[in-house]
Amino acid sequence: MNPTDGCQRVRGRMDELLDDALAPVEAAFDRGHVEACAECARELLRREALLDGIRRATAPDPLEVARAVTGTLARLEGASLAPPPRREAGERRRAIVMAVATLAAAAVFLALLESAGLGVPRWSAPRLPAWTVSIQAGADLLSGVGLGGVR
Amino acid sequence: MDTSDRDLIARVLDGERERFQELVRRHAGPIWSTVRAALHNAEDARDVFQETWLRAFERLHELRDPSRVRAWLVSIARNESRARLRRKGAFDAASSGTEDALVDPDAHDGLDHLARTEELGGLRVxxxxxxxxxxxxxxxxxxxxxxxxxIADALGITPENSRANYYQALRKLRAWACDDEVTT
Incomplete structure (x- = not known):
């Protein structure tokens, strides 16, 4: 590679070099070239000067910024702002909405099953065992002979 | 800086409202630049700057990545600026030009005219x-x-698009500066 090709290659990506956008190997190669090449070194300085000039030409006026900040802080101070909703509160709200939605979906599903005649068996009270009936009969008997209230 | 932004935001969301002021001071520069560049009028810019921070306070809990708070704030500032321009009926006039359209220097206030006589005035123009x-x-x-x-987050573009715009701007400025040197 002759020096002219090297210069073209380095100048072709000099903005990227100054923008820290080159891979380390490429950046090291270009920096090495610039150290050895007076023309490219001059070009690098010109581009750095342009960046510096743009910064100075477009930098916000510190006095204007300070004035805007002061006004904003005063307005924030005076405004009756509610504190921003906490993230946890949002998550709780989402959980409640999800739970309600799940219950509603389950109710709709059961209603559909019912209407299709596929309803789940309803709960019914279990039949009492025979011995409980005997206890009741005994209590009635005692009550009949004037010994009520024993139960 | 990312960690302290994250910490600051967590504290504000935990109820330490006064911490929000630190956020305002820390990120005032880019927010001011954004509204000032969009509105050109200092009074409007101050107003929209305040509205940007009020909106940011209200929506702070929506910020997903606190390390990108600056980009998030810039995007709010852009939206607020556009809303102001739209309300003033100037939005169409300000944004209807194509990407490469030249900005009308007369649309700006007297400061730009003064800038021509300053050391950096030529570059500003x-x-x-x-x-x-x-x-x-x-x-x-x-x-x-x-x-x-x-920048991509703030402007709603891709990082590649941000790089392309940046390098293209630098190339144009170099070319124009050379033309100026030749013609003057």
Whole structure:
């Protein structure tokens, strides 16, 4: 590679070099070239000067910024702002909405099953065992002979 | 800085409202640049700057990545600026030009005219000739040191698009500066 090709290659990506956008190997190669090449070194300085000039030409006026900040802080101070909703509160709200939605979906599903005649068996009270009936009969008997209230 | 932004935001969300002021002071520069560049009128810019921070306070809990708060704030500032322009009926006039349309220097206040006589005035005039998007990228990259990823978040573009706008702006400025040297 002759020096002219090297210069073209380095100048072709000099903005990227100054923008820290080159891979380390490429950046090291270009920096090495610039150290050895007076023309490219001059070009690098010109581009750095342009960046510096743009910064100075477009930098916000510190006095204007300070004035805007002061006004904003005063307005924030005076405004009756509610504190921003906490993230946890949002998550709780989402959980409640999800739970309600799940219950509603389950109710709709059961209603559909019912209407299709596929309803789940309803709960019914279990039949009492025979011995409980005997206890009741005994209590009635005692009550009949004037010994009520024993139960 | 990312950690302290994250910490600051967590504290504000935990109820330490006064901590929000630190956030305002810390990120005032790029927000001011954004509204000032969009509105050109200092009084409107101050108003929209305040509205941006009020909106940011209200929506702070929506910020998903606190390390990108600066880009998030810039995007709010842009939206607020556009809303103001729209309300003033100037939005169409300000944004209907194509990307490469030249900015009308007469649309700005007297400061720009004065700038021509300053040391950096020539460069300011050249920068004003850049498309709005390229000026925004230059400002966010050079004055506020946002990465191209953050600029992409702020402007709703891709990082590649941010880089392309940035390098294209620099190429144009160099070319125009050479033309000026030749013609003067």
């Amino acid at each position: 050249l920068i004003e000739r850049l498309p709005e998007r390229q000026r925004e990228v230059l400002d966010l990259r050079l004055n506020h040191e946002l990465s191209h990823g953050e």
